[in-house]
Amino acid sequence: MDLKFEMIVLPVSDVDRAKAFYEKVGFRLDVDYTASDKFRAVHFTPPGSECAIIFGEGMTNIPPGSFQGLYLIVSDIDEAHGELANRGIPVSEVFHDEGGLLHHGHEGGRCVHDDKGQRRITGRHPERASYGSYLTFSDPDGNGWVLQEVKKRLAGR
Structure with a gap:
């Protein structure tokens, strides 16, 4: 069985600020989807990577900035x-x-x-x-x- 690491749900406090930052870093914007005022998913992939990050509204309860390494x-x-x-x-x-x-x-x-x-x-x-x-x-x-x-x-x- 092949298992491929697909995505990390990244905890952020301001979706638009995070989106602007990851665009500036050079990650590719794959999806910016808003379903309601309580759910928005923004999906980015680093250049050359098969694994992506996703963040947004209603994505996680983990405190923003918690991920290291x-x-x-x-x-x-x-x-x-x-x-x-x-x-x-x-x-x-x-x-x-x-x-x-x-x-x-x-x-x-x-x-x-x-x-x-x-x-x-x-x-x-x-x-x-x-x-x-x-x-x-x-x-x-x-x-x-x-x-x-x-x-x-x-x-x-």
């Missing part, structure tokens, strides 16, 4: 940083994790773990290893995104 992969972290910055998106510096792969010390773009191996080091991973360089940004509600540079996928991916 929403990972997107890019083939060139510096290029992604430049493009987002040029679009006016506040992004972190490019960084790598002291311990190597899979940075997991993030919350709203800030490091929350200072344990050995979980400290941000400014700049790309020294060997430019796949899965080793990152940048972060947050939407207007504080939902936190992590961009991770992947030049070569792990076997089986």
Whole structure:
């Protein structure tokens, strides 16, 4: 059985503000559907992704800004940083994790773990290893995104 991750219901406080933000980031608007004054669904897909986000009125009771560590992969972290910055998106510096792969010390773009191996080091991973360089940004509600540079996928991916 194939299971494909399709969509994340993202908690936001202002649907139009979130819509404008994700358009500015460069996500593709797929649907903006209003059924009533209590239900509106706005559906976006990141470029190149098969998984999408959806938000709106009557979509979730999760507090806005609750989602952290929403990972997107890019083939060139510096290029992604430049493009987002040029679009006016506040992004972190490019960084790598002291311990190597899979940075997991993030919350709203800030490091929350200072344990050995979980400290941000400014700049790309020294060997430019796949899965080793990152940048972060947050939407207007504080939902936190992590961009991770992947030049070569792990076997089986």
